[in-house]
Amino acid sequence: MTHSTRIGQRIRWLLVLSLLLYSVAALAQTGADADHAGMPASEVGAKLTVGTKAAPPFVIDTDGRYSGISIALWQAVAERIGVTFDYAPTTLPGLFSGLEDGQLDVSVAALTVTAPREARIDFTYPFYSTGLAIAVPAGGSRVWSTVERFFSWQFLSALGALAVVLMLVGVLVWLFERRANAEEFGGGPASGLASGFWWAAVTMTTVGYGDKSPRTLGGRVVGLVWMFAAIIIISSFTAAIATSLTVGQLSSGIRGVEDLPGARVATISGSAAADALTDRGIAYQARDELDQALEDLAARRVDAVVFDAPLLRYEVLERYAGKLDVVEGVFDRQDYAFALPQGSDLREPINRAILEYLGDDDWSALLTRYLGAKH
Template identity: 50%
Template sequence: MARMLIGLIFSLLSSPLLAQPAPEVLRVGITEVPPFVIQEPDGRWSGISLELWQQAAERNGYRYELQPLPFDQLLPGLQNGQLDIAVGALTMTAEREALIDLTHPFYRTGLAIGVPAQPDNGWAALRALMSWQSLSLIIGLAALLLIVGTVLWLFERRHNRTQFGDSSLQGMGNGFWWAAVTMTTVGYGDKSPVTFGGRLVAIIWMFAALVMVSTFTAAVTTTLTVGNLQGGLEGPDDLRRAHVATVEGTVSERYLDEQRIRASRYPDLSQAMRAVQSGEAEAVVYDLPILQYRNGELNHGGLRVLPGTFENQSYAFAVPSHSPLREPVSQAILEITAGPAWQQLLERYLGKP
């Protein structure tokens, strides 16, 4: 009986589920992600998450040291024991929860879209005009002009060489020119058929050209109008027809991949936003508060952040699996975010909603 009791106690002590005491000085992993973690010019660190952590640490009597790391090293640092907690703007996902533990969320937001501040409708119209639909229409019209011009030349080649030339290439080229100016009702008069067959072709073509011009004009007008209407992005449903910029290794990248939206990856948000400014991409997708904060730092007026969010998400701190820090930190987060000082903190960094 005594042996069984000793064995039970030993197994409990050796179990990974049993909480181990927290270290005397916590190693806090951070990465710059304004406005949640900001590195000031003098090297100090501030931000929403940093101030929240400082208050939580003070409530629990924690001593800690900050360890700045790239974003992609935070979770591995928790897994291999190099970090005791990661503080920033970590989105709560099932994949991350399977690897580490997450505290109670402290901020809820979602993805947002940034587009050029001044949409270039002229460029959108030009892009629509250069679409395959428009190009196929132009190519088809050119082929018809060549056919009509060639038929006319076949009638005129022996009796009207002065106007249509001696060689086949000259004849077809001059016939093409005649068909084009006749269709547009310009009719310079520099070339005109003299044979019965040629004049019969000319009469038929003049009446047919009236219909052709009306049809072509209506098709081009429709294309340009649609191009102007579709030139701007107004929501997530429009992303499928756009070239989007995002940050690699983030929730926004995963969303774009899942939706099969064409996207270019950039190492950080600032580069992705500058790509939209320079025309390399048509929009950027990222977390709303971070996108808004970074937008204020851009030159030339920044981007236009579309209203509303999608793919809603929550931010939390991360700790190693079965860490004893999870419960006391979560309790502190609940107490701090329930007080009026929390709203004042958010307004100080994000402005009034």
């Protein structure tokens, strides 16, 4: 065998060996791709930063340890697509701004899919559909509630202001009449002022018993002005007193969204509930957290709280049983989903994992665990 023949054989063996090594490497890469269920190469092995915010029962924060419906679903999804992650607690606005500025890779909470939000970030396939609900004070004794309203600050303030006005008018009449009309407005200062107060009251209410009437020019001028002014004043005070008596009835009278206009409504700033109320032209008081809104409702500082139905029901059942009720029915459909940065490569693999999990019995069991049989 010549020298050139031996060299040719060696070259052929080297080529065969190279092809074998390449084939093994290709097979190994194919297996790895299959294990990651279509994950992009840039995400394989990366640790994600997952933004979250307490929103029981979807996100429950127990001293930095998270549980709940959204958390359990995300952990199942992360396991299916083969990613690791760290939670990053933030505010509701932070769950969206963090995706925009690159601080977060995914936001997991009770996030409602809305058109304005979709314009800023991407959402995954929705995993839960619900709506907005209304929490009101629990119904109590109507008789006791009526008695309470008669001793409310609004009612007593209206009566106090009316008494001051009557006393001022009574003082003026007494000053003019105390000497010239001593039989009706005379006597000591206490007796004279009481007579003036009585005359101002019966004149304002147009009862006019006729037992007292001014006789001097100054007294009659005061009487003439007071008769016309009283028409306006009595209307204003009647409205104020009526408001103080009926404002306490608003909560028990709220049976749906159509009853909210004119009531003192609270919701969470920046939430989908706030947007829904704005779209309907319903004024509301903004709170930073649901806890704050429900505390104000329990203290009767507001008449109703509007927010996502499952979150309201969970909080009322856990913390305000017997004090607050959630009105039956919902309005304005809400779809919950995970949030992602615009154009994220994670969207497709997460969507497939969500759809797979929603078809499992584990998903139904999870909802029953946190929301009860009627979920």
